[in-house]
Amino acid sequence: MAYWLFKSEPDSWSWEQQKAKGKEGEEWDGIRNYQARNFMRQMAIGDQAFFYHSNKGLEIVGIVEVCALSHPDSTTDDERWDCVDIRAVKDMPKPVTLKQVKATPELAEMSLVKSMRLSVQPVTPQEWQIVCKMGGL
DNA sequence: GCCAACGTTGGC
């Protein structure tokens, strides 16, 4: 199983909205970036991912899992763009802020820090462990 | 709201 991180601006799609979708989950549409798309194509059912609020909040607020494999993005006719579906799994008891991540030497290599603009990114098992611990899991 | 970083587009 692999680990990932999804970024979203809470103004356009928030953790609360994601949770409201429950077990059904929701299509992670609107990605128009090749790298991000390629990561989604690699995802498997059950893969775990962090849900990060960008712009406002700047923190990892919860954990989601992939519940549908990569398929065409329903919001465009452009066949280049695929996406997966994800569903909320649980809240971070204590959201982990970007500040905390940056202040943690073991997390200095995280894409969140290194590739700031990438909206779907891989997370290593080590990083996953550390962030979960910091978040109170 | 600003601006730096970076991805994409399009002319040549």
Place this chain on the structure above:
DNA sequence: GCCAACGTTGGC
């Protein structure tokens, strides 16, 4: 295939 122009993202 290069690179300048342009658009977007996202932290501050």
